[in-house]
Amino acid sequence: MEKKNLDWGNLGFAYQETDKRFVANYKNGAWDKGVITEDATVRISECAGVLQYAQTCFEGLKAYTTEDGKIVTFRPDLNAERMEMSCHRLEMPVFPKDRFIDAVMQVVKANEAWVPPYGSGATLYVRPYMFGSSSVIGVKPAEEYQFRILVTPVGPYFKGGAHPITVRISDLDRAAPHGTGDIKAGLNYAMSLHNIVDAHKNGFDENMYLDPASHTYIEETGGANILFVTKDKKLVTPKSTSILPSITRRSLVHVAKEYLHLQVEERPVNKNELKDFTECGLCGTAAVISPIGKIVDHGTEICLPSGMSDFGPVLKELYDTLTGIQMGRIKAPAGWIYEIK
Numbered sequence: 001m002e003k004k005n006l007d008w009g010n011l012g013f014a015y016q017e018t019d020k021r022f023v024a025n026y027k028n029g030a031w032d033k034g035v036i037t038e039d040a041t042v043r044i045s046e047c048a049g050v051l052q053y054a055q056t057c058f059e060g061l062k063a064y065t066t067e068d069g070k071i072v073t074f075r076p077d078l079n080a081e082r083m084e085m086s087c088h089r090l091e092m093p094v095f096p097k098d099r100f101i102d103a104v105m106q107v108v109k110a111n112e113a114w115v116p117p118y119g120s121g122a123t124l125y126v127r128p129y130m131f132g133s134s135s136v137i138g139v140k141p142a143e144e145y146q147f148r149i150l151v152t153p154v155g156p157y158f159k160g161g162a163h164p165i166t167v168r169i170s171d172l173d174r175a176a177p178h179g180t181g182d183i184k185a186g187l188n189y190a191m192s193l194h195n196i197v198d199a200h201k202n203g204f205d206e207n208m209y210l211d212p213a214s215h216t217y218i219e220e221t222g223g224a225n226i227l228f229v230t231k232d233k234k235l236v237t238p239k240s241t242s243i244l245p246s247i248t249r250r251s252l253v254h255v256a257k258e259y260l261h262l263q264v265e266e267r268p269v270n271k272n273e274l275k276d277f278t279e280c281g282l283c284g285t286a287a288v289i290s291p292i293g294k295i296v297d298h299g300t301e302i303c304l305p306s307g308m309s310d311f312g313p314v315l316k317e318l319y320d321t322l323t324g325i326q327m328g329r330i331k332a333p334a335g336w337i338y339e340i341k
């Protein structure tokens with residue numbers, strides 16, 4: 001198999017059409033067996049549930065080449081389980097976990113030529129998603145659904161070293177109390193777009209959202225969970241029912257405890273505590289960890305002691321250990337790495 005002739009190290013995070021995708025259809029109460037297809041176009045009713053009432057959810061994971069040349073993906077079972085939660089909440093049919101994992105493997109295998117080589121820093125981003133495809137005009141769930149997985153190569157998140165970002169405490173909310181903040185639904189992103197555009201206009205990289213009920217506790221940003229480090233090197237991560245359960249965050253908590261022997265606290269984090277932390281970062285599949293250098297709370301600047309030029313030491317060690325596990329340089333916990341053969 002010959003790799004595509006791409007400048008892997010300089011790819012951005014953008015959609016690039018690849019050769020194959022997986023498509024399955026749900027009709028009359030059952031999923032068909034699904035196919036790998038070359039057709040990148042979706043054809044649905046003008047009145048499809050997804051178009052009228054945003055009945056859609058998605059997942060995101062990566063495939064990459066390890067140091068010894070294997071193509072692998074990271075914990076796809078957790079993506080399958082999380083999508084199951086999203087589907088339950090949105091009254092969509094579940095695509096069974098074993099089939100989800102198998103479809104991820106099939107579509108990555110079919111696009112082997114697009115999996116970036118080891119050492120390039122690039123990865124193959126895998127995007128499973130589902131939507132109501134049949135027509136709906138009275139408000140109710142669709143009767144037919146499509147489950148698809150597309151893949152697209154993405155470049156290294158940090159080109160030329162880490163660049164700590166500046167975030168602002170947001171006045172708007174991303175999730176309602178007892179709402180849909182804990183599922184991976186397009187609707188949570190649609191309503192965040194105005195706020196992120198506004199943040200960028202005002203010179204901030206991200207919005208840090210507070211708990212929607214009391215605006216007292218830190219939740220997450222529009223697309224990543226948050227990590228803090230205390231003066232005595234404890235890892236602290238916010239706990240709330242309106243946060244999306246990040247697979248990267250759950251993996252980092254395990255790495256912190258079991259590999260780095262750090263104390264970890266998963267608890268509500270009051271915004272008054274921000275000034276006491278020594279490091280702060282965002283975590284998610286895209287960057288693994290992205291360091292935060294400055295948090296702005298309505299004119300009050302909180303500058304993290306780790307500074308604006310690099311990772312702080314604890315988050316750096318966490319980053320190196322998890323990426324080492326993913327790339328096959330460090331032994332992974334059982335069941336974390338799925339090899340694509």
Ligand SMILES: *Cc1c(COP(=O)(O)O)cnc(C)c1O
Pocket residue numbers: 060184220221222223224225244245246247248249283284285286
């Ligand atoms: C996807 C997502 C994350 C990150 O989850 P990972 O599984 O680590 O990629 C965090 N927050 C939100 C709101 C998300 O949609």
